[in-house]
Amino acid sequence: MKNFVVTTSHKPDREQVMKAKELAEKLGTIYVSRRRLKEFKVDFYYVVEKNRISIKWPGGEFFFHPSSAILRMRNIRSGQKDYLIESLQPEGNEIVLDTTFGLGSEAILMAAFLPEGKVIGLEGSIHIYTIVKYGMENFETDIRWLKDALKRIELYHANFKEYIRSQPDNSFDVVYCDPMFENPVYESSAMNPLRPFAVYDTVNEEDIEEMLRIAKKKVILKSHVKDSLFKRIRVDELKGSRKSGVLYGVIYKR
Structure with a gap:
């Protein structure tokens, strides 16, 4: 579980894209637009949504909830x-x-x-x-x-x-x-x-x-x-x- 990228939810607004690019830079990886995600072979990927950030991978998802x-x-x-x-x-x-x-x-x-x-x-x-x-x-x-x-x-x-x-x-x-x-x-x-x-x-x-x-x-x-x-x-x-x-x-x- 080492290879990853940062993307957004489908149809993101401008703020989400900016936030995703900032997060990718912070984590030392690349930002990928959601429509191009399938082109990349990754273990998991971050998804910057409107109100939260999650990690997804085939068969799994990780996000914060108390x-x-x-x-x-x-x-x-x-x-x-x-x-x-x-x-x-x-x-x-x-x-x-x-x-x-x-x-x-x-x-x-x-x-x-x-x-x-x-x-x-x-x-x-x-x-x-x-x-x-x-x-x-x-x-x-x-x-x-x-x-x-x-x-x-x-x-x-x-x-x-x-x-x-x-x-x-x-x-x-x-x-x-x-x-x-x-x-x-x-x-x-x-x-x-x-x-x-x-x-x-x-x-x-x-x-x-x-x-x-x-x-x-x-x-x-x-x-x-x-x-x-x-x-x-x-x-x-x-x-x-x-x-x-x-x-x-x-x-x-x-």
Whole structure:
């Protein structure tokens, strides 16, 4: 999945074409008009539409949508537990570093509980970063909490291993890390389009030491019950549902 171009939707307006050309230059590729797209052999292509940017390839499409964050907030408001928010225990003014941003659903959920704080997100994949950053900045919604949460998120394209080693001690209140599962949950329809573009870096003990160094309060890790993360990394608390297979491990700063 390396060869790609940037195009537009069918019958684009002038602004879309300009935006597509700018994006192509930024990503180091070429702009191709939609009517000429079939002339190019590519693994995937960006589509600049009127209100969003997506990536398409034969049999797949990737675009930003906060659907899982909306569903989880609905569940929380109906009285259900959310193990990430339980692990976070937000006071409301924390600065949280999300080292593995992905689609941003967990960052959005955390940001919703930080009215005086914010989430700094890192995404190692330039393609996921491009789609999600544009999507968050241009997503239109009448949902008040979601609109506010999106304003409290700053997203950067960065390798988290390099980034955490460049930060001063106690730079963030909480560091959150959700590496790609070793045992993917393919039933997760929101995650499946992201997989071809994701960064699959594992987390080791040195990474955890660096995360604890730059955190004031704690580090929160997410993993699948069948994965090796919590066998390799010792945590102080483990929260989650064996039924869903998703676990959150909390390591407190000492």
